[in-house]
Amino acid sequence: DPFLSEERAKDLGVEKVELDELLARADFITLHTPLTAKTRNILSAENIAKTQKGVRIVNCARGGLVDEEALAQALDSGHVAGAAFDVFATEPATSNPLFSRPNVVCTPHLGASTLEAQENVALQIAEQISDFLTRGAIANAVNFPSISAEEAPKLRPFFELAEKLGAFAGQLTHVTIDKVSIVYEGAAARQKTKAITAAALAGLLRPILSEVNVVSAASVAKERGIVVDEVTRASDGDYESLITLTVTTRQGERSLAGTVFHDGKPRIVAVDGIGVEAEFSKSMIFVSNEDKPGFIGRFAGILGDARVNIATFALGRDRPGGSAVALVAIDDDAPETAIEAVSALPGVRFASALKF
Structure with a gap:
């Protein structure tokens, strides 16, 4: 978890480690993460191979976090001793490579349907309604904080x-x-x-x-x-x-x-601290660079070669020859190769694609 500080981890009584170390050390691996582009197949065939023999894997978070075909092969080989899954890459899960295995427990996405979970939800709702009726407090609004019309x-x-x-x-x-x-x-x-x-x-x-x-x-x-x-x-x-x-x-x-x-x-x-005025656009590129001649031409050339059209180009610098920034709105997403080419330009300190 990149947002969990070392101090907070200590308060929770856990040790924060990098993924590779976790895979190599853990006897049981349980997943507690949302499904995003960065977490999809976080337990890929490559990462499953990094685990120690006899590991057990539990996924009650989101389907798609584990490469289920790769896990099935690891179960067959004996590298993974067992698994328990409540969520699957495709749901409703009418068929799956993990089904009908003696060392796998599968449930049909019932994590929130246990008696304990239902009781906790009921108590939470009752407490929040009580807070509203007695004090006017509004908690856990669906899509907006407490704001008047x-x-x-x-x-x-x-x-x-x-x-x-x-x-x-x-x-x-x-x-x-x-x-x-x-x-x-x-x-x-x-x-x-x-x-x-x-x-x-x-x-x-x-x-x-x-x-x-x-x-x-x-x-x-x-x-x-x-x-x-x-x-x-x-x-x-x-x-x-x-x-x-x-x-x-x-x-x-x-x-x-x-x-x-x-x-x-x-x-x-x-x-x-560098003044640069720009509207937000759906797709943008941010660049931090040295204020040297030739940057704009080389930058625009890379985008032109990548068939990326520039909508607006905002520049700012702290002083002549000092530090500069560029915020560029583009009509389509820039390919990763273009961002890498911009990053490699002389004087460029940092370049990143942005989406809003």
């Missing part, structure tokens, strides 16, 4: 801005997050910032935890030991409203600032 239209543009700033940072963050700081200035500071912060956290965490939403984001961040700070203050810059999101990891800090103009559209206005 009057507040919603004013909040929506800031909500969208925060979620996209979070998504921007999340797509560039690949190590454990220690701290998230959000500064609200001007009109943004007069909104219900708790809800806006929830949107920012949801955007930040969703690239790795796809099922995170604005309701669960704050609790998920807390579970992973991520410190979240909010600061509100009057506007003291060029914008009537400004939201600055700073993510701190062991590798350093990354900050993103954005605003909402009178047209209601969210815009990026700074990346790591």
Whole structure:
């Protein structure tokens, strides 16, 4: 879990290790992860081969996390001693290579249908209704925090801005997050910032935890030991409203600032303190580079060779010859080979595709 800090792992009484070490050491492997592009077939044939002989595998999380054909072969060979599955790659699971094996237990996706689970759900619902009737508290709303009808239209543009700033940072963050700081200035500071912060956290965490939403984001961040700070203050810059999101990891800090103009559209206005104004687009490329002649031509040439059309091109720098950033909106997703070619250009420090 890249979002679980070492300190939080100790509090939970668990040891945090890399996947290869877990595979080599574990006698029992149980899966507790959502199904995303990164976790699909996390127990592939290659990874199953890394496990110790006699391992037992339990999957009650999501179908598709395990290569079921590869697991069947490992069971046949005796490398895997047994397995228990409640979820399958294809459901309803009318046939499956794991069925009818003496060392495999299969159940038809009943994880939430036990007496214990039903009792816990009933108690949780009763407690939440009681909280609402006695104190007016609303918890676990399906798709939105507690916001009144009057507040919603004013909040929506800031909500969208925060979620996209979070998504921007999340797509560039690949190590454990220690701290998230959000500064609200001007009109943004007069909104219900708790809800806006929830949107920012949801955007930040969703690239790795796809099922995170604005309701669960704050609790998920807390579970992973991520410190979240909010600061509100009057506007003291060029914008009537400004939201600055700073993510701190062991590798350093990354900050993103954005605003909402009178047209209601969210815009990026700074990346790591470098001013650059750009609207969010469905597909974008972010580049951090040295401010040297020739970069733009070489960059555009790579995209042209890849048949990728540039919609908008925003540039910023801290000083002549210093550090520069580029935010480029493109009509179609850039192939990975194009991003790799951009990353290899002279003076380029970092390049990444972004999706919003």
